[in-house]
Amino acid sequence: MIHITLPDGSIKKFEKGITSYEIALSISKGLARNVLAAQINKEIWDINRPLFENVNLRLLTWNDAEGKDVFWHTSAHLMASAIEILYPGVKFGIGPSIETGFYYDIDFMDYSISSDDFKKIEDKMAELVAAKQQIKRVEVSKQEALDYFTKKNDEYKIELIQDLEDGDITFYQSGDFVDLCRGPHLPDMSAIKAIKLLSLAGAYWRGDEKRKQLTRIYAVTFPKKKELDEYLLLLEEAKKRDHRKVGRELELFTFSPRVGIGLPIWLPKGAALRERLENFLKKVQKEYGYQQVISPHIGNVELYKTSGHYQKYGQDSFRPITTPQEGEEFFLKPMNCPHNCEIYSSKPRSYKDLPLRLAEFGTVYRYEQSGELHGLTRVRGFTQDDAHIFCTPEQLEDEFCKVIDIVLYIFKTLDFKDYTVQISLRDPDNKEKYIGSDENWEKSENAIVQAAKQRNLDTVVEVGEAAFYGPKLDFMVKDAIGRKWQLGTIQVDYNLPERFELEYIGSDNQKHRPIMIHRAPFGSMERFVAVLIEHTGGNFPLWLTPDQAIILPISDKYMDYAQSLMQTLDKNDIRVSIDDRSEKTGRKIRDAELRKIPYMLIVGEKEENKHTVSVRQHGMKDLGTMSIPSFIEHINNEVTNSLA
RNA sequence: GCCACUGUAGCUCAGCUGGCCAGAGCAGCUGAUUUGUAAUCAGCGGGUCGGGGGUUCGAAUCCCUCCAGUGGCUCCA
Numbered sequence A: 001m002i003h004i005t006l007p008d009g010s011i012k013k014f015e016k017g018i019t020s021y022e023i024a025l026s027i028s029k030g031l032a033r034n035v036l037a038a039q040i041n042k043e044i045w046d047i048n049r050p051l052f053e054n055v056n057l058r059l060l061t062w063n064d065a066e067g068k069d070v071f072w073h074t075s076a077h078l079m080a081s082a083i084e085i086l087y088p089g090v091k092f093g094i095g096p097s098i099e100t101g102f103y104y105d106i107d108f109m110d111y112s113i114s115s116d117d118f119k120k121i122e123d124k125m126a127e128l129v130a131a132k133q134q135i136k137r138v139e140v141s142k143q144e145a146l147d148y149f150t151k152k153n154d155e156y157k158i159e160l161i162q163d164l165e166d167g168d169i170t171f172y173q174s175g176d177f178v179d180l181c182r183g184p185h186l187p188d189m190s191a192i193k194a195i196k197l198l199s200l201a202g203a204y205w206r207g208d209e210k211r212k213q214l215t216r217i218y219a220v221t222f223p224k225k226k227e228l229d230e231y232l233l234l235l236e237e238a239k240k241r242d243h244r245k246v247g248r249e250l251e252l253f254t255f256s257p258r259v260g261i262g263l264p265i266w267l268p269k270g271a272a273l274r275e276r277l278e279n280f281l282k283k284v285q286k287e288y289g290y291q292q293v294i295s296p297h298i299g300n301v302e303l304y305k306t307s308g309h310y311q312k313y314g315q316d317s318f319r320p321i322t323t324p325q326e327g328e329e330f331f332l333k334p335m336n337c338p339h340n341c342e343i344y345s346s347k348p349r350s351y352k353d354l355p356l357r358l359a360e361f362g363t364v365y366r367y368e369q370s371g372e373l374h375g376l377t378r379v380r381g382f383t384q385d386d387a388h389i390f391c392t393p394e395q396l397e398d399e400f401c402k403v404i405d406i407v408l409y410i411f412k413t414l415d416f417k418d419y420t421v422q423i424s425l426r427d428p429d430n431k432e433k434y435i436g437s438d439e440n441w442e443k444s445e446n447a448i449v450q451a452a453k454q455r456n457l458d459t460v461v462e463v464g465e466a467a468f469y470g471p472k473l474d475f476m477v478k479d480a481i482g483r484k485w486q487l488g489t490i491q492v493d494y495n496l497p498e499r500f501e502l503e504y505i506g507s508d509n510q511k512h513r514p515i516m517i518h519r520a521p522f523g524s525m526e527r528f529v530a531v532l533i534e535h536t537g538g539n540f541p542l543w544l545t546p547d548q549a550i551i552l553p554i555s556d557k558y559m560d561y562a563q564s565l566m567q568t569l570d571k572n573d574i575r576v577s578i579d580d581r582s583e584k585t586g587r588k589i590r591d592a593e594l595r596k597i598p599y600m601l602i603v604g605e606k607e608e609n610k611h612t613v614s615v616r617q618h619g620m621k622d623l624g625t626m627s628i629p630s631f632i633e634h635i636n637n638e639v640t641n642s643l644a
Numbered sequence B: 001g002c003c004a005c006u007g008u009a010g011c012u013c014a015g016c017u018g019g020c021c022a023g024a025g026c027a028g029c030u031g032a033u034u035u036g037u038a039a040u041c042a043g044c045g046g047g048u049c050g051g052g053g054g055u056u057c058g059a060a061u062c063c064c065u066c067c068a069g070u071g072g073c074u075c076c077a
Helices: A020-027 A027-032 A067-085 A115-130 A140-154 A155-161 A224-240 A243-251 A268-287 A303-307 A309-316 A337-344 A392-414 A427-434 A436-453 A497-498 A525-534 A556-571 A585-594 A605-610 A628-642
Strands: A002-005 A011-015 A037-040 A043-045 A055-060 A099-106 A135-140 A169-172 A177-180 A195-206 A213-222 A298-300 A329-330 A355-363 A381-391 A417-427 A459-463 A474-480 A485-491 A515-520 A549-553 A574-580 A599-603 A612-617 A624-625
Touching: A002 A303, A011 A020, A020 A027, A020 A037, A020 A574, A020 A612, A020 A628, A037 A067, A043 A067, A055 A067, A067 A099, A067 A169, A067 A177, A067 A195, A067 A213, A115 A195, A135 A140, A140 A177, A140 A436, A155 A177, A195 A224, A213 A224, A224 A243, A224 A525, A243 A497, A243 A525, A268 A355, A268 A381, A268 A392, A268 A525, A298 A303, A303 A309, A303 A329, A303 A337, A303 A485, A303 A497, A337 A355, A337 A381, A337 A497, A337 A515, A381 A392, A381 A525, A392 A436, A392 A474, A392 A485, A392 A515, A436 A459, A436 A474, A436 A485, A485 A525, A497 A515, A497 A525, A549 A556, A556 A599, A556 A605, A556 A628, A585 A599, A585 A628, A599 A605, A599 A628, A605 A612, A605 A624, A612 A628, A624 A628
Parallel strands: A002 A055, A417 A459, A549 A574, A549 A599
Antiparallel strands: A002 A011, A037 A043, A037 A055, A099 A213, A135 A169, A169 A177, A195 A213, A298 A329, A355 A381, A381 A515, A417 A474, A474 A485, A485 A515, A599 A612, A612 A624
């Protein structure tokens, strides 16, 4: 007999050789029907794999991330299996599960494939599911594995096998399809009830652009048709919120191939919105002791040689600009920090000057490969809400806390409720990859961890993810429909103070080197506006939105009243316009709703006589009649409350 | 940059197995209407079908090429 410990701590006795599935069955039929995989101690196992020892057992279902993982991994095999039948001779790379769904990288040889073929593949997959094939796990020797794939002529699998240890290699087989795989897998395909192939993409073998590009097929599967429908609905919703679409509809920004790809042009409404965001942050930063600075859009190549960016990125940048007579070289500014270092060293600094917090809305230009560009989130010219804090090692933790406070204030104000924080530390086994002394690294990593703890942040620590010049802390927010975006970042830097030989005179009258913190709570204005659009679906908070209200006169007769109303609101800093078209009220309301204007002010005979407005709120119904002063107060309160 | 797909009026799209002057809805303009909580009616203008080249008696439609967009890969100071 063996003892199986369940997550609740209870221990059950079973015969040796019992499977997780049988244990599930002994608990309940429903559980047995839903169990997808089993966590055996630390590992995830197939549920039909026999157990011979005392273990901790956790049964995994669709509700567990690990359960989904197994489900999708098996689905990847299912897809590969269908593809092998439809396109005999194709070669398979890797086919993992991902956050939502899975993909398989396939060398389609001479076959050409497009999304028109998805239906055919989906149908074949469904057919294989219906056939209820068992999935068998087979342990093989390295030689057997190599022999099999040599015979199959699949150089990708051979390469994968060559990197594996003998004795640790398994195949999984379903029907005629055999795949090299660590597993685990579902016992059969029958749980896969809904299948959708999503997209087709090129993907370099092992992510190496020098190697062959395989065809990657993304797909997703679900245990219930309903869940697929919900997922597709979510994709629809994401499409509706796409900042490129909303940005065009609300006339916020545009692109022009004549201006250049990846170079956003801000239209009046978008520019004003962005300016409000900048002013909002400037105000916060002022309270936190920041000073605004401005630096030019280009910098002498020597500046970037000093910073080290030239050596690291010079070849992948926009080509330098040269002067006609002297032939001096200038780069378009790819970063603000070198300039800010020069501001630091523009005069001798005392420890009494520190921390020195220099903030700059600095527009930078980086060459991004054309295929990388995407709306406002990936561009070639963008404005960072940058700041550099120069401080002593002792001040680091406190400064970190203050930056975190700014970021959290922004999140709260802009209604990002769900966020996680990643702390990236250096890999202690590869210390030579990093610049700076052990002592400094320990201090700063400790400062970050402590600061995060002090502010009760829900953190994930990633060892080895630090930049070469220092550890960092990144904020990831979840938007209104559950997508994750990386926003603010706070990074410690030992490199630049070193390279720029920054110094301050300490209380000991000796020279010391300051530590630098880079931080950008928004990241960049472009990216942040994009995320904000997708988070709000274009329904911005009142203080930020381009048009706060629109006056809708019932007919021309009430234009005078509408005009005087507009003047009054305008004097009270409410952004308002009049819809003076000779349209019916229903039409004006519809158009204002589509423009996502928060308040519609309907004025006709009643309102003119009583000096009131009929207020309708976007997405709601009639709010009833208000006096003009009470409407102004209503608006002002809403703005004040959301900025509090 | 690479792979796949796409490019028809300001927007959304039809036409695309080659053949009547290239279409629709919305938007725009003009006029009528003077309107009470999500689309009033009528008329008009607007496209060298992304650019260039080719095949053909004939190209939006087929081929080549360039440009741009979309989804990925890679990279991201």
